[in-house]
Amino acid sequence: MSLEAKYEEFWRQSIKQLNEVVKATGLPIAPDEKGQYSLWYDVREMRLRFSISVERIKKFFDGLREGKIYATRCRRCGRYYFPPQVDCPYCKVSDMDWVETSGEGELLTYTVINTKPLTYSHYPDYIVAIARMREGFNVLAWLRVDDPRKVKVGMRVKLQVVKREPEGYLTYEFIPMEQ
Amino acid sequence: MGIMRGVAVVGIGHAKFGRRTDTTLGELAWEAVKEALEDARLDQKDIQYFVVGNAGGWSAESLPAVIVGEYCGLSPKGTMRVEAACATGSAALYNAYLAVASGMADIAMAIGVEKMYESPTPTVVEFIGRAGNYFWEFENFGLTFPGYYALYMTAYMNRFGATEEDFCRVAVKNHYYGSINPKAQFYGLKINIDQCLKSRYVAWPIKLYDSSPITDGAAAAILVSEELARKITDTPVWIRSVGVATGTANLSRRPDFIGLDAAYQAAEQAFKRIGIEHRDTWKYFDVANVHDCFTIAEVMAYEDLGFVERGMGIQLVRNEQTYKGGLIPVNLDGGLKAKGHPIGATGVSMAVEMTKQLRQGVEPRDRQADIYTGWALAHNVGGTGHYAYVTIYSLDKDGSPKVKPKR
Numbered sequence: 001m002s003l004e005a006k007y008e009e010f011w012r013q014s015i016k017q018l019n020e021v022v023k024a025t026g027l028p029i030a031p032d033e034k035g036q037y038s039l040w041y042d043v044r045e046m047r048l049r050f051s052i053s054v055e056r057i058k059k060f061f062d063g064l065r066e067g068k069i070y071a072t073r074c075r076r077c078g079r080y081y082f083p084p085q086v087d088c089p090y091c092k093v094s095d096m097d098w099v100e101t102s103g104e105g106e107l108l109t110y111t112v113i114n115t116k117p118l119t120y121s122h123y124p125d126y127i128v129a130i131a132r133m134r135e136g137f138n139v140l141a142w143l144r145v146d147d148p149r150k151v152k153v154g155m156r157v158k159l160q161v162v163k164r165e166p167e168g169y170l171t172y173e174f175i176p177m178e179q
Numbered sequence: 180m181g182i183m184r185g186v187a188v189v190g191i192g193h194a195k196f197g198r199r200t201d202t203t204l205g206e207l208a209w210e211a212v213k214e215a216l217e218d219a220r221l222d223q224k225d226i227q228y229f230v231v232g233n234a235g236g237w238s239a240e241s242l243p244a245v246i247v248g249e250y251c252g253l254s255p256k257g258t259m260r261v262e263a264a265c266a267t268g269s270a271a272l273y274n275a276y277l278a279v280a281s282g283m284a285d286i287a288m289a290i291g292v293e294k295m296y297e298s299p300t301p302t303v304v305e306f307i308g309r310a311g312n313y314f315w316e317f318e319n320f321g322l323t324f325p326g327y328y329a330l331y332m333t334a335y336m337n338r339f340g341a342t343e344e345d346f347c348r349v350a351v352k353n354h355y356y357g358s359i360n361p362k363a364q365f366y367g368l369k370i371n372i373d374q375c376l377k378s379r380y381v382a383w384p385i386k387l388y389d390s391s392p393i394t395d396g397a398a399a400a401i402l403v404s405e406e407l408a409r410k411i412t413d414t415p416v417w418i419r420s421v422g423v424a425t426g427t428a429n430l431s432r433r434p435d436f437i438g439l440d441a442a443y444q445a446a447e448q449a450f451k452r453i454g455i456e457h458r459d460t461w462k463y464f465d466v467a468n469v470h471d472c473f474t475i476a477e478v479m480a481y482e483d484l485g486f487v488e489r490g491m492g493i494q495l496v497r498n499e500q501t502y503k504g505g506l507i508p509v510n511l512d513g514g515l516k517a518k519g520h521p522i523g524a525t526g527v528s529m530a531v532e533m534t535k536q537l538r539q540g541v542e543p544r545d546r547q548a549d550i551y552t553g554w555a556l557a558h559n560v561g562g563t564g565h566y567a568y569v570t571i572y573s574l575d576k577d578g579s580p581k582v583k584p585k586r
Contacts, residue, residue, distance in 0.1 A: 007301060032200040032296075039200055042239070052314055083315045083429065109337075109436045111329030112383040113321060117308045118301040120321035128320050130330060130431050140431040142320055148383075153337040164319075171319050 007118055014041070056086045059098050064170040067161045069103060071137060072096040080137040103159040104177065105131035105139065112148055122166070129174055131157050143174040150176075183280040185576055187408035187415030190219025190401030191531040196519035197364040198296050199395035204233075204240050205250030207397045208292040211524075212251040215288065215399040219411055223252045226401070228284040231260050232271030232291040234522040236306045237298040247290055264310055265472060265515075266561030267291065268398065268526025269568035275402050276418055285404045291527035292397040303393055310562045312429035325382035325390055325473060327430060327563040332384050332475040334436035339490040343384055346474035347375035348496045350388050353471060353510050356546050357517025364394050364519030389474040391514075396521030398528040405576065416534045419554075420571040422449030426564040437490075439564030442470075442483035446558070449569040450485070454579040460556075461486040461507035463580040466536045466548035468529040470560040471514040480558050481509070484569070503548055511536070511546040526568065529557035533572045554580040 018041050022028050028041045054061060060083075063070040072081045074088035075095045082101070087094045110129035113120070120126075129143040129151075139159060145151055156177035164171045192214030194207055202210070208231075216222065231244035240246045244260035247253070263270035268291035275289040295303055307324040309317045316322045335341055354370045357363040375388035408415035424444035427433055433440065450457050469484070471477035481492035486507050500506040512518050512532045515525060533555040541547035553574035560567050573580065 032198075034198070034200075037201040082431070083312075109330045109334040111326050111333060111385075112380070113323055113326050114379070114383060115304070115323065115325070115381040117305045117317075117321055117323060119305065123321070126321065128322055128326055128330070130436070138431040138433075140316060140320060140429070153333065 007121075018043070057084050060084050061170075063098075063100070064161050064172070069101045069159055069161060069172050070098045071101050071135070073099050080135055082133075082137045082139055101139075101159065102134045105133040105157050105159060105174070107131050107143070107151070107153055107155045107157055107174075108138065109153060110143060110151055127151065129157070131159070131174060133159070139172075141173050145176060184282060185405035185408070186276050186279045186402050186418045187405065187576075188400050188418065188530060188534045188572070189403050189408055189411045189415055190215040190221060190399075191534050192216070192218060192399040193362050193528060193531045194397040195362050196394050196396035196521060196524075196528075199294070200296055202395070204238060204243060204292060204294050205246050207294065207395060208247040208290055208399070209251050211292070211397040211399040212247075212253075212288070212290060215401050219401045221286070221401060221411070225286050226253055226256060226288045227286050228256055228275070228278050229253050229258050229288040229290060230271045230274045230278075231258060232262075232267040232289070232523040232527060233260055233293060234262055234264065234267050237303050238294040239297055243292065247292060253288070263566040263568070264561030265470065265520065265522050266526055266559040266566045266568050267523040268528065268530075269557070269559035269570060270526065270561075270566070271523070272400060272402075272526055272530050272570065273421055273423065273568060275400075276421060279402050279404050282404075285407055287402050288399060289402065289527055289530070290397070290399045291521070291524035293521035293523040294395050295393045295521065296395050300393065311565070315429055315431075323382055325385045328473040328475055329382040329385045330430060331436045331479065331563070332473070335475060335479070336384065338437050339493060341478070341493040343386070344372060344376060345493050345496055346389055346478065347372050348499075349471065349474040349477045350375045350516055352499075352502060353477075353514040353516040356511050357513025359543055359546055360513050360518060363513040363517055364392055365513065365517040368517070385473055385475070391472045391516050391520040394519030394521040396519055396524040396528065398524045398531050400527055400530045400534070414538050414574070415576075416537050417573050417576050418570060419573045419575075420449045420452040422446055422452075422567075422569040424448070424567050426567070428565060430563060438479050438483050439560060439567065441564045441567035442480065442558060442560055442569070445567040445569040446484045449571050453571060457485045458488075459486075460484060462582045463552060464507060464554050464556045465550045465552055465583070466508045466511060466533070467556040467558065468512065468514070468532055469509055469558040470525075471510060471516045472520055472560070474516070476560065477509065477514065477516075480560075484556065484558055503546065508548045511541070511548055526557070526559040529559055530570065530572075533557050533570075537572060537574055551583050552580050
């Protein structure tokens with residue numbers, strides 16, 4: 001069972017227990033995890049899933065469908081933006097070029113996420129890396145390798161569009177550049 | 180700051196940190212507020228304005244400031260809830276400081292309170308992992324809070340040849356002091372290098388024992404104007420300078436990962452206001468609290484604050500120069516690592532500790548720093564260098580710090 005499924009099961013069980021406690025005692029009150037103090041276990045649940053506007057950076061997501069990764073570049077000052085944004089606050093203009101990234105970069109740093117957030121618990125431990133791209137801006141993404149011990153700061157990496165499974169949505173990740 | 184008035188801390192209160200499932204948000208805040216009022220021998224009616232630092236999300240109350248105001252008998256005085264991630268407490272202190280310095284209030288209270296155990300651990304991990312640039316870091320790449328700092332630790336180790344063992348020395352020190360601080364979450368819990376090195380990775384190269392815990396806690400400080408300070412106490416502790424800065428939300432928008440620019444910038448401002456240079460700053464301060472949410476954070480703090488040069492922080496650790504009696508004693512209360520890190524309370528807790536240290540009122544004496552210059556510094560970082568506050572305390576109302584005598 002994935003951790004997420006286990007957690008769902010944990011919630012189901014707690015709610016079931018809570019209902020039984022309420023039935024037996026007339027109140028949703030039970031000891032805490034350590035059995036030390038009395039807690040009122042919330043009878044109201046709030047589920048959170050946000051909806052975030054991508055209207056002005058649609059081009060980025062269209063690019064992913066074509067296997068391209070876009071940055072934006074201010075036509076006035078030449079500054080690159082990744083993640084892409086449509087406004088250059090320094091020039092106070094919204095005059096941007098969408099430029100396909102070279103995808104070539106050098107690894108600046110990385111970590112292996114061992115204790116994962118619940119919503120990531122179905123993936124094996126993953127490497128999150130930051131690389132400096134040839135154009136000069138940095139990108140943060142997963143780095144896919146067979147053996148994490150082969151990862152070195154300074155190694156050359158390539159950014160590519162991939163499908164994130166099992167969800168099946170398009171995103172981007174690094175792979176080591178072939179020698 | 181010609182038109183600003185002097186501001187002193189005259190009352191401090193601190194709840195026991197830990198898994199405080201025996202209290203509500205209001206009850207926990209009251210433990211700190213009551214102690215602060217008693218310490219200053221003031222009454223709620225004397226407090227003209229209060230501000231509540233609470234990050235929240237994991238706890239039930241959406242309007243924590245008024246919950247605290249009502250429970251502690253501070254209402255109908257004005258308030259607001261402030262947020263600056265893990266520097267929320269320092270933001271609350273800064274807000275109360277501004278109220279008094281500007282003349283808007285003569286007596287103000289800063290309260291930091293956090294109830295993290297109102298949600299299960301996975302929910303808390305999920306919330307803290309979002310403390311960056313949500314869409315581009317969390318939604319797609321599942322960073323966790325240790326993960327953000329691990330990106331710094333990897334880069335630091337690679338650049339300066341530091342080892343995991345070096346960082347564990349920070350954990351051992353802070354656990355030692357936490358173990359003798361009755362208000363600390365890990366009171367009585369010393370660790371050794373081996374235990375730290377053998378603890379499991381949470382975000383390689385960060386291990387469980389490199390990390391601060393999930394904590395409930397509260398702290399409070401009463402700030403008054405220079406006209407009132409000496410009427411209330413013989414030992415006012417003056418807030419002599421505050422530096423405030425921010426870093427990029429998205430970590431990838433930063434040039435390197437060996438120091439926190441926001442902390443450097445905040446320190447720069449804070450030092451400028453008291454007329455000292457941003458180098459070899461260890462010599463001006465008797466004691467410091469720095470933001471050690473992870474061991475790497477403490478080492479970077481030594482350098483961002485200019486105690487020593489970039490890359491030399493790890494030498495301070497190796498030579499045990501940040502213990503009591505060392506070049507600059509750091510986190511003699513156990514730090515976030517062992518005292519605990521109740522997000523919104525941490526910055527106020529630092530104010531409490533610095534005040535206690537300068538008053539020379541710390542018990543047991545093993546964690547009381549030797550006071551020579553009468554100056555202390557607190558460094559509180561929000562997120563991974565997203566926010567930074569450097570607050571400087573002194574027994575002197577005016578002038579610049581002297582240099583510590585040679586030992």
